[in-house]
Every structure is written in C-alpha cells, then in structure tokens.
Amino acid sequence: MNVRLLAPWLLVVVAALAYPLALPATGTTRFPTLAECVHVAKTDGDLEVVFGRFDSLAEATDLLSRVLHVGFKGSQIEPDGCGRFKVAVHGIPTPVVGRQVVAEARSVGLTATIEEIR
Secondary structure (H helix, E strand, C coil): HHHHHHHHHHHHHHHHHHHHHHHHCCCCCCCCCCCHHHCCCCCCCCCEEEEECCHHHHHHHHHHHHHCCCCCCCCCEEECCCCCCEEEEEECCCHHHHHHHHHHHHHHHCCEEEEECC
C-alpha cells in the first residue's frame, strides 16, 4: 500500500481519536448560558439596546418589523454569539442614553435591555 495515500487517512483517524481527549474536564462541550451571553452595560462605551433574542430568524424578523415600525431606525438582526439572533440598535454612548431608549421602548410596549457590545 502506498504511504502517500495512507497518510491523510491516518491523520483523520488520529484527529478523531484525539478530539475526545481535548474536551473539557466535564467530558462534554457546552453552549454558553444566557448569563454568559448578555453583557449588561455598566459604564460608558460601545453600547447597544437589545429588544430581544430568538432561536429562529423568523421570530427575530417579526420583532424587527415591529421595532422599525415604531421608530427605532437603525435596528437590525444579528447573531448574539451564543447561537441565537438578537434585535438591537447600536450607537448608544452611555447607560443614561440607553435608559432613555429603554423607557421609550417601554412606552410603545417593547421590552429592551442596555448591553455592552462584545
């Protein structure tokens, strides 16, 4: 058998056997918790107002339509880094401004949070 043809397959087998050894001590991989995905704003900086997080793009699209309809221009859908979609508006310079946006959202029946962009 030709060693050149065998080498790539040998690498695949070694990687498949080594992967389980590289897993965390718990023996399984895991997704971040909600607490690890939400970074509540504590100081001035690059902040966003998040109107919601969703498992499906369709749900996020429904909320985005509502958010844009009531006047939160510039809002968009983006991945949240934890396997979900979030509807957010960026460009919030301070928590004080963020609280004003959250209050305005609440006045039109929306729920929102101020978060650090990471």
